[in-house]
Amino acid sequence: xxxxxxxxxxxxxxxxxxxxxxxxxxxxxxxxxxxxxxxxxxxxxxxxxxxxxxxxxxxxxxxxxxxxxxxxxxxxxxxxxxxxxxxxxxxxxxxxxxxxxxxxxxxxxxxxxxxxxxxxxxxxxxxxxxxxxxxxxxxxxxxxxxxxxxxxxxxxxxxxxxxxxxxxxxxxxxxxxxxxxxxxxxxxxxxxxxxxxxxxxxxxxxxxxxxxxxxxxxxxxxxxxxxxxxxxxxxxxxxxxxxxxxxxxxxxxxxxxxxxxxxxxxxxxxxxxxxxxxxxxxxxxxxxxxxxxxxxxxxxxxxxxxxxxxxxxxxxxxxxxxxxxxxxxxxxxxxxxxxxxxxxxxxxxxxxxxxxxxxxxxxxxxxxxxxxxxxxxxxxxxxxxxxxxxxxxxxxxxxxxxxxxxxxxxxxxxxxxxxxxxxxxxxxxxxxxxxxxxxxxxxxx
Amino acid sequence: xxxxxxxxxxxxxxxxxxxxxxxxxxxxxxxxxxxxxxxxxxxxxxxxxxxxxxxxxxxxxxxxxxxxxxxxxxxxxxxxxxxxxxxxxxxxxxxxxxxxxxxxxxxxxxxxxxxxxxxxxxxxxxxxxxxxxxxxxxxxxxxxxxxxxxxxxxxxxxxxxxxxxxxxxxxxxxxxxxxxxxxxxxxxxxxxxxxxxxxxxxxxxxxxxxxxxxxxxxxxxxxxxxxxxxxxxxxxxxxxxxxxxxxxxxxxxxxxxxxxxxxxxxxxxxxxxxxxxxxxxxxxxxxxxxxxxxxxxxxxxxxxxxxxxxxxxxxxxxxxxxxxxxxxxxxxxxxxxxxxxxxxxxxxxxxxxxxxxxxxxxxxxxxxxxxxxxxxxxxxxxxxxxxxxxxxxxxxxxxxxxxxxxxxxxxxxxxxxxxxxxxxxxxxxxxxxxxxxxxxxxxxx
Numbered sequence: 001x002x003x004x005x006x007x008x009x010x011x012x013x014x015x016x017x018x019x020x021x022x023x024x025x026x027x028x029x030x031x032x033x034x035x036x037x038x039x040x041x042x043x044x045x046x047x048x049x050x051x052x053x054x055x056x057x058x059x060x061x062x063x064x065x066x067x068x069x070x071x072x073x074x075x076x077x078x079x080x081x082x083x084x085x086x087x088x089x090x091x092x093x094x095x096x097x098x099x100x101x102x103x104x105x106x107x108x109x110x111x112x113x114x115x116x117x118x119x120x121x122x123x124x125x126x127x128x129x130x131x132x133x134x135x136x137x138x139x140x141x142x143x144x145x146x147x148x149x150x151x152x153x154x155x156x157x158x159x160x161x162x163x164x165x166x167x168x169x170x171x172x173x174x175x176x177x178x179x180x181x182x183x184x185x186x187x188x189x190x191x192x193x194x195x196x197x198x199x200x201x202x203x204x205x206x207x208x209x210x211x212x213x214x215x216x217x218x219x220x221x222x223x224x225x226x227x228x229x230x231x232x233x234x235x236x237x238x239x240x241x242x243x244x245x246x247x248x249x250x251x252x253x254x255x256x257x258x259x260x261x262x263x264x265x266x267x268x269x270x271x272x273x274x275x276x277x278x279x280x281x282x283x284x285x286x287x288x289x290x291x292x293x294x295x296x297x298x299x300x301x302x303x304x305x306x307x308x309x310x311x312x313x314x315x316x317x318x319x320x321x322x323x324x325x326x327x328x329x330x331x332x333x334x335x336x337x338x339x340x341x342x343x344x345x346x347x348x349x350x351x352x353x354x355x356x357x358x359x360x361x362x363x364x365x366x367x368x369x370x371x372x373x374x375x376x377x378x379x380x381x382x383x384x385x386x387x388x389x390x391x392x393x394x395x396x397x398x399x400x401x402x403x404x405x406x407x408x409x410x411x412x413x414x415x416x417x418x419x420x421x422x423x424x425x426x427x428x429x430x431x432x433x434x435x436x437x438x439x440x441x442x443x444x445x
Numbered sequence: 446x447x448x449x450x451x452x453x454x455x456x457x458x459x460x461x462x463x464x465x466x467x468x469x470x471x472x473x474x475x476x477x478x479x480x481x482x483x484x485x486x487x488x489x490x491x492x493x494x495x496x497x498x499x500x501x502x503x504x505x506x507x508x509x510x511x512x513x514x515x516x517x518x519x520x521x522x523x524x525x526x527x528x529x530x531x532x533x534x535x536x537x538x539x540x541x542x543x544x545x546x547x548x549x550x551x552x553x554x555x556x557x558x559x560x561x562x563x564x565x566x567x568x569x570x571x572x573x574x575x576x577x578x579x580x581x582x583x584x585x586x587x588x589x590x591x592x593x594x595x596x597x598x599x600x601x602x603x604x605x606x607x608x609x610x611x612x613x614x615x616x617x618x619x620x621x622x623x624x625x626x627x628x629x630x631x632x633x634x635x636x637x638x639x640x641x642x643x644x645x646x647x648x649x650x651x652x653x654x655x656x657x658x659x660x661x662x663x664x665x666x667x668x669x670x671x672x673x674x675x676x677x678x679x680x681x682x683x684x685x686x687x688x689x690x691x692x693x694x695x696x697x698x699x700x701x702x703x704x705x706x707x708x709x710x711x712x713x714x715x716x717x718x719x720x721x722x723x724x725x726x727x728x729x730x731x732x733x734x735x736x737x738x739x740x741x742x743x744x745x746x747x748x749x750x751x752x753x754x755x756x757x758x759x760x761x762x763x764x765x766x767x768x769x770x771x772x773x774x775x776x777x778x779x780x781x782x783x784x785x786x787x788x789x790x791x792x793x794x795x796x797x798x799x800x801x802x803x804x805x806x807x808x809x810x811x812x813x814x815x816x817x818x819x820x821x822x823x824x825x826x827x828x829x830x831x832x833x834x835x836x837x838x839x840x841x842x843x844x845x846x847x848x849x850x851x852x853x854x855x856x857x858x859x860x861x862x863x864x865x866x867x868x869x870x871x872x873x874x875x876x877x878x879x880x881x882x883x884x885x886x887x888x889x890x
Contacts, residue, residue, distance in 0.1 A: 102547020109755035310554035336863035347792030
């Protein structure tokens with residue numbers, strides 16, 4: 001048997017369900033991996049090994065017939081999501097010595113009810129709201145580079161085999177970008193498909209729970225736990241690469257794409273064509289350009305002004321200047337009129353997108369500008385992600401490609417709203433191709 | 446001097462700021478009022494008099510120069526809003542013996558930072574999600590009748606002079622309806638104008654913090670605390686009744702209006718005309734009828750399915766059947782497609798409404814079907830409120846009228862999104878007329 005920490009959630013879950021692996025032994029393996037790697041990767045904001053083992057032993061006492069879908073499976077939780085037995089510090093000096101939260105976010109209640117083992121809290125940038133101040137977490141594939149953000153720890157911990165699953169959030173690109181940088185599958189479901197109760201608030205229009213794993217099967221497991229269900233059941237016969245219709249959408253920010261993403265683009269196109277996929281270029285109507293030009297920025301500025309007021313009133317001197325600017329409406333000064341124009345503009349485009357996307361089995365689009373940049377102070381750029389966040393559509397990063405420095409690069413698969421199961425189903429078939437033939441070689445083992 | 450419990454927030458705040466009334470003496474007066482009335486009104490889900498007095502004494506020690514806008518002012522908090530020092534039980538058997546919440550909702554952080562005295566938690570229907578199961582709270586103006594819901598306690602406690610200010614929520618009509626039933630001003634600001642972090646989630650599209658008070662000046666004080674700010678500053682010279690343009694909008698659910706609301710309607714129209722207001726009837730374009738017919742219901746059903754999943758998984762046997770139905774998608778069965786149609790339909794009408802409303806100084810519309818019905822098992826009907834909730838516009842109940850049984854009836858003033866200050870400003874002038882000449886006579890004192 002593989003060392004337990006190397007297993008996916010699905011693999012480990014199966015062994016723990018039938019008792020051939022105890023949760024305690026599994027947890028010990030993960031904790032050993034963490035101990036070996038934590039000095040360099042630093043993905044955890046809070047982790048108490050003794051407490052984890054206690055929880056593991058409690059789970060081991062659950063009778064076989066009562067074990068849930070995630071029985072014993074370890075989950076890392078971004079430190080902006082409330083957990084009743086662990087503090088939530090939001091990487092803010094204001095909440096540095098916060099005691100445990102008293103309540104669980106709804107997403108935590110749900111994974112716990114399915115038997116998950118909450119391993120610890122993963123690092124984030126301050127309030128999951130900025131790309132600056134990205135430290136201390138490093139990219140497991142090259143520790144001189146950023147793991148992305150704001151869900152830095154969730155991306156790095158899953159990518160480094162310290163935990164098979166993690167929860168994070170996406171307001172700009174905080175799920176898809178760490179997905180690409182750490183060579184993992186990272187899924188942002190349709191807005192509203194999973195409760196946001198208990199998540200730190202930045203933008204109610206954009207904030208979405210993100211799911212991180214090393215296989216699509218694991219994301220499908222989480223989708224089942226969260227009861228994501230498309231209107232039409234996805235059948236095994238529904239999708240094969242042969243004859244599938246796949247659109248490649250460069251989006252209006254394509255000129256920002258670097259060599260790594262451009263190369264992944266060409267390769268993906270070629271690989272899918274060889275498999276018999278009907279590939280075509282998709283040009284979005286011009287108005288979509290407003291999203292990446294001004295609307296996403298304006299919605300975040302307007303909503304951040306409200307969301308951070310409480311923190312500001314009790315600790316503005318301990319806040320990053322950029323977050324302070326939101327409350328003071330200086331980021332830059334924005335009228336409520338402009339915010340409403342952004343709301344209404346995006347709202348108008350959502351059904352337009354759904355109709356466009358429905359013509360294809362999937363739409364492929366860049367995840368990132370390029371491979372993870374050197375340095376950990378800044379977690380990178382969300383240019384290619386923000387459109388899907390504010391359109392509130394399901395999007396998953398599929399890994400497999402490599403940049404000029406051998407670092408991972410992924411591409412994003414997007415569908416119409418509330419086609420979450422469908423997007424994962426297609427990601428499985430396409431992911432197999434990208435992972436096998438995309439060119440990325442992990443140096444982790 | 447009036448007995449302190451009879452003071453508005455503005456009046457009491459002034460006295461406490463300059464030290465002519467101690468917070469402790471003020472709190473004692475409120476607690477005496479509560480003790481005298483609690484056996485019949487039953488507005489509190491949690492109240493610890495000793496703890497309140499301790500907090501009051503702490504506030505009394507704050508030096509005069511450091512006292513906030515709400516220094517010492519008592520605030521009741523609906524029991525679906527997190528408070529770090531008091532439990533949050535959501536009127537759910539699942540959370541009956543919940544310990545204190547560990548964290549404050551952002552709105553609580555904000556009022557605390559302004560020096561407010563959190564008095565206790567006010568009653569709600571289960572998860573603030575149903576109109577059934579309204580007990581035990583009664584209407585202070587007639588204890589055989591409902592105070593409305595779901596913010597039953599916030600409405601009743603403010604109406605009964607047990608507290609000058611309260612916080613609640615509105616997803617259907619839970620702010621405006623208790624406003625009308627208890628003869629108070631109840632304000633639902635623009636969606637997103639105040640953070641929803643720490644509020645129980647039912648519908649992210651509709652859930653909005655609601656503010657309850659006995660004067661517009663008190664709501665304006667709260668608006669200042671929450672930093673609600675229209676794009677254009679509202680000036681003292683901006684609005685006078687003489688020559689003002691006011692539209693009366695019956696809405697497509699007008700046929701449901703009972704004698705009390707119809708009578709208030711006629712009176713309001715006549716009263717304003719006498720004051721020189723240019724009054725006209727406003728007919729909404731036909732599509733607005735979809736909101737009250739299906740869209741509001743469908744958005745709540747689709748979003749409730751997600752929001753209540755966590756509660757369901759750990760305690761479905763302790764849930765009201767209607768809430769269970771949401772999770773099981775049996776309320777009735779709703780497709781995600783229908784939910785999206787409701788989203789997109791409402792989103793399209795929001796700017797249409799803004800444009801219509803901008804032609805007037807204010808739009809007046811019913812708050813309720815009629816006066817508060819007899820019985821406390823059901824908290825009444827949100828038909829006249831749900832449109833403003835899902836359009837996400839500022840709306841305030843203005844009291845002053847009376848029904849056939851002498852019970853209070855209010856009318857709702859509505860404006861375009863993010864014209865919160867403006868709506869309150871106009872409500873002040875119109876409220877003076879309605880309160881003086883509308884015909885409601887309180888028997889409370």
